[in-house]
Every structure is written in C-alpha cells, then in structure tokens.
Amino acid sequence: MNEKTLVTWHNHSVDRKRGCVVWFTGLSGSGKSTVANCVDAKLHQLGEASFVLDGDNIRHGLNASPELLEPIHGGEYAKRFGLSFGPQDREENIRRIGCVAEVFCSAGLIALTAFVSPYRADRNRVRDLVSETSTDPLSMDFVEVFVDTPIEICEQRDPKGLYKKARAGEIKGFTGIDAPYESPENPELHLDGELPVEELAEQVIEFLRSKSKLRR
Amino acid sequence: MNEKTLVTWHNHSVDRKRGCVVWFTGLSGSGKSTVANCVDAKLHQLGEASFVLDGDNIRHGLNASPELLEPIHGGEYAKRFGLSFGPQDREENIRRIGCVAEVFCSAGLIALTAFVSPYRADRNRVRDLVSETSTDPLSMDFVEVFVDTPIEICEQRDPKGLYKKARAGEIKGFTGIDAPYESPENPELHLDGELPVEELAEQVIEFLRSKSKLRR
Numbered sequence: 001m002n003e004k005t006l007v008t009w010h011n012h013s014v015d016r017k018r019g020c021v022v023w024f025t026g027l028s029g030s031g032k033s034t035v036a037n038c039v040d041a042k043l044h045q046l047g048e049a050s051f052v053l054d055g056d057n058i059r060h061g062l063n064a065s066p067e068l069l070e071p072i073h074g075g076e077y078a079k080r081f082g083l084s085f086g087p088q089d090r091e092e093n094i095r096r097i098g099c100v101a102e103v104f105c106s107a108g109l110i111a112l113t114a115f116v117s118p119y120r121a122d123r124n125r126v127r128d129l130v131s132e133t134s135t136d137p138l139s140m141d142f143v144e145v146f147v148d149t150p151i152e153i154c155e156q157r158d159p160k161g162l163y164k165k166a167r168a169g170e171i172k173g174f175t176g177i178d179a180p181y182e183s184p185e186n187p188e189l190h191l192d193g194e195l196p197v198e199e200l201a202e203q204v205i206e207f208l209r210s211k212s213k214l215r216r
Numbered sequence: 217m218n219e220k221t222l223v224t225w226h227n228h229s230v231d232r233k234r235g236c237v238v239w240f241t242g243l244s245g246s247g248k249s250t251v252a253n254c255v256d257a258k259l260h261q262l263g264e265a266s267f268v269l270d271g272d273n274i275r276h277g278l279n280a281s282p283e284l285l286e287p288i289h290g291g292e293y294a295k296r297f298g299l300s301f302g303p304q305d306r307e308e309n310i311r312r313i314g315c316v317a318e319v320f321c322s323a324g325l326i327a328l329t330a331f332v333s334p335y336r337a338d339r340n341r342v343r344d345l346v347s348e349t350s351t352d353p354l355s356m357d358f359v360e361v362f363v364d365t366p367i368e369i370c371e372q373r374d375p376k377g378l379y380k381k382a383r384a385g386e387i388k389g390f391t392g393i394d395a396p397y398e399s400p401e402n403p404e405l406h407l408d409g410e411l412p413v414e415e416l417a418e419q420v421i422e423f424l425r426s427k428s429k430l431r432r
Contacts, residue, residue: 014253014260037230044230049265051323061345062315072341073307080296081308091289092297099278100316107267109323125288129277 018141019049019109020213021101021130022204025117025184026147027176028162029154030193031200032114035147038201040112046205048214050110053097062100063093085173091122098126102133105141110213118175120182140211145204146184149193151176234357235265235325236429237317237346238420241333241400242363243392244378245370246409247416248330251363254417256328262421264430266326269313278316279309301389307338314342318349321357326429334391336398356427361420362400365409367392 022039024032036052043050060068066082073081083089094117104111117123123144130142154176155163166174173179184190189207191200208214238255240248252268259266276284282298289297299305310333320327333339339360346358370392371379382390389395400406405423407416424430 014257016260041230044232049324051319053319057319057322061318062312073311077304077307080304081311088293088296091293095289095297096278096312100319102277103267103269103273103316104320104323106273107320107325108265109325 016108017215018135018139019105019107019111020139020141020143020208020211021098021105021126022110022112022143022145022208023101023117023123023126024112024114024145024147025123025187026149026193027151027154027181028116028174029157029159030147030149031197032116032147034197035145035191035200035204036112036114038197039204042201042205043110043214046214047216048110049108050112051104052112052114053101053104054114058097058100062096090119094119094122094126098129101126102130105130106133110208116175116181118179118181120184123184140188140213143189143207143211144184144187145189145191146187147191147193147200148183153194232324233431234351234355235321235323235327236355236357236359236424236427237314237321237342238326238328238359238361238424239317239333239339239342240328240330240361240363241339241403242365242409243367243370243397244332244390245373245375246363246365247413248332248363250413251361251407251416251420252328252330254413255420258417258421259326259430262430263432264326265324266328267320268328268330269317269320270330274313274316278312306335310335310338310342314345317342318346321346322349326424332391332397334395334397336400339400356404356429359405359423359427360400360403361405361407362403363407363409363416364399369410 024036026032033054036054040050040052063083066078066084069082070078083093094115097113097115101111101113127142134141158164162171162174165171166177175181189204191203240252242248249270256266256268279299282294282300285298286294299309310331313329313331317327317329343358343360350357374380378387378390381387382393391397405420407419
C-alpha cells in the first residue's frame, strides 16, 4: 500500500443518506419509551433502519454509574467518568447520548431517543450539534417530540415505582417532584400522552413521512 | 394509553439481526482508517449496513477534548469529562468507543472502528462487552483486526506528520516512539499492512462472509 493509495481512499468516504434524530422528552411515566419502541417496530415493518436509545442500553454501558465502573476501572476513574445524579452528571448524560444519536444519524439511521431530558439548554445543545453536522440545510435532522402527559397520570402509572420513592423522599431531585421539567417551547411534535400508544406512534410516523424521512 | 398497553409495548422490542464490531488496531499510519473506509465502501456496494467510527467523527463529539468542551460546558466540567492523553483519558476513550460500537452492533450494523488502541486490556474489555451482550453464543460479534505494518513504514508514510513531531519531542507518549504498542495475541484477522489496501479490504470482506456476517 503506497501513500497515494492511502490518500485516495481517505477521501473516498461512503456517500450515504443521512438519517435523523427523533428526540422524545417528557416526564418519567409519560410514555416516551413506549411510544419510541412502538415507532421503532413500525419503522422496522416499513423496512426502515432505526434504533431506540434509552436507559436500558445506555445506562449499563456508555453512561454507566460509578458503581458499575469501579470494579473494572478503579475508584478514581469511576468517580471521574461514572455518571450519578449531580448537575454535571446529568448534563454529560445528555451530551453523550446526543453525540451517539448524531453518529447514528450520520450512519443513515433513524435514532429514537427516550430520556426525560428535563432541561431546555441540554436538548438545544443536541439540536445544535445535529443541525451543525447536517449536510443539507433544508433537511429536518432533529425532531423534538414532547410527550405531554399530566404528572397526575404519570404518577398513577408509575411503572417503575419511582414517584412513590420520590414522594417518600427516597429519591432526591426527581423531575416533576422536587426538580423542574422545562417543557419544549417549539417542539416539532407535541403529543397528547393520554391518547393510545398506537395513535401517538402513527403521528410520529406520519410526521417523518411528511418530512421525507422515510425511504418508501 | 392505559398501563396494560404500556407494558405490552415495552416487551415488544424489535426482533433485529445483530451486526458485529470489526475492531481495527495498529500503529498510527498503519492503514487502519484507510482499510476500514475501503471495507465500508465495499459493504455499502454489497447493500450491507455499516459505519466507520474513527477519530474524525468521535474526537469532535463524544470524546471531545477539554478545550472543545470548555466554552460550552465550563471549565470544571471540561476538566472532568474532556479527554486528553493521560492514562485514564485513553482508557475512557476506548471504553466509550467500545460502548458505541456495541450499540451499533445491537442495531444490526457492522461497526468498523479505527483507533490505535495500543493496550490489550482496553481491547479485551470491549471484546468482553460485545460478547457478553451477544444473543447467540456461536456468533462472532467481535472481530479484532491487527493491521500489522512495520513502524519504519508507518514513520515513512507519516500522513499526519505525527512521527516527526514525536521524534522532535513535541508530542509525548506517542505509541511506538515513547509509549508501547501491545500487539494482539490472537486477533481474528492479522493483516500485512504492506499489501495494497484493496487486497486487505477483500480479506476482511471474505472473513466476514465466512462468519455469515453478510446478508447476501
């Protein structure tokens, strides 16, 4: 392999269609993950390449807690890079997820993310990152989906029993109880979280279709 | 949306074929990125879903330096999460890339990574992560590719002028000069980095085909 061949290939990046990032935000129990997974299943049926990023696949790997990192990487390392619930940790949590979603988007996939992501500033930084790296200024590469469900309903559902713990004071800084949720001001999609999942997922699919994000 | 629907959908994850991680390792200038990009282009032609993770798309986002993070997130945050060239930083660099590659693999893609990744322990941790999350014990989900190019050749090529800087003492801890490179002991593929890129890329494609990693 001579240097000329090397240089030639380096410029020869694959011409691939860019995907998009569908960023679900809302309270715990609002239905973000449920709707995202339903959209994912529908996209799969339609032959689209998509993937859900959520706590289940991120919290044990990329955004592992200090407790998970410590046995493998040592205490000092775990304290530095492991993510707990401090303000810096929460910010870094969303930053890393945003970066991964952007890479998925570059790879041509529809990345569906389902995280509470309560702060406007954090979400807007992801929006900026995805928009800045877009190759087509007219293409909508970042779709913010606000899953708007009244907190009373979320608390009734309480699928993981977190509201109960937060009310009992066992969890501090819980969004909606003793930490704020900043609603999106201009989300691309505003979903009524009290409607059936199927209907909400269809709204997302129709929106993506209207923005030419589906291949067929 | 009632709780029953919620639960139903949560269990309804998409049944998708798992991809794999093709982990290129070797000295700076060995040809890792070049071969990975050539493999990516060939896979694209074959209709396979693949993507290259390398310094170009990781260093400005997920593994940004403190200098890049500081203006946006502040100094303390940048110092904690930004990645420089200390031992912890290098370890975290590979850990994050490994986690992202694993997620790509779960999403059904062939993730091609091109990083020097000089330490055996770091590479083996990624191997363990990818193997542990595999759903099929017989499937080869982690393919370590050693791009074996003599350092004299790498230094002659010196595409980024880094060896020159390292020799001049302007870069400290440069792999192969004043920091070690630990060769893989049992890589799935051992490439002779002096052969033409096309030939090396074909070797990778043939290997993936032999392990049933190509759909057609």
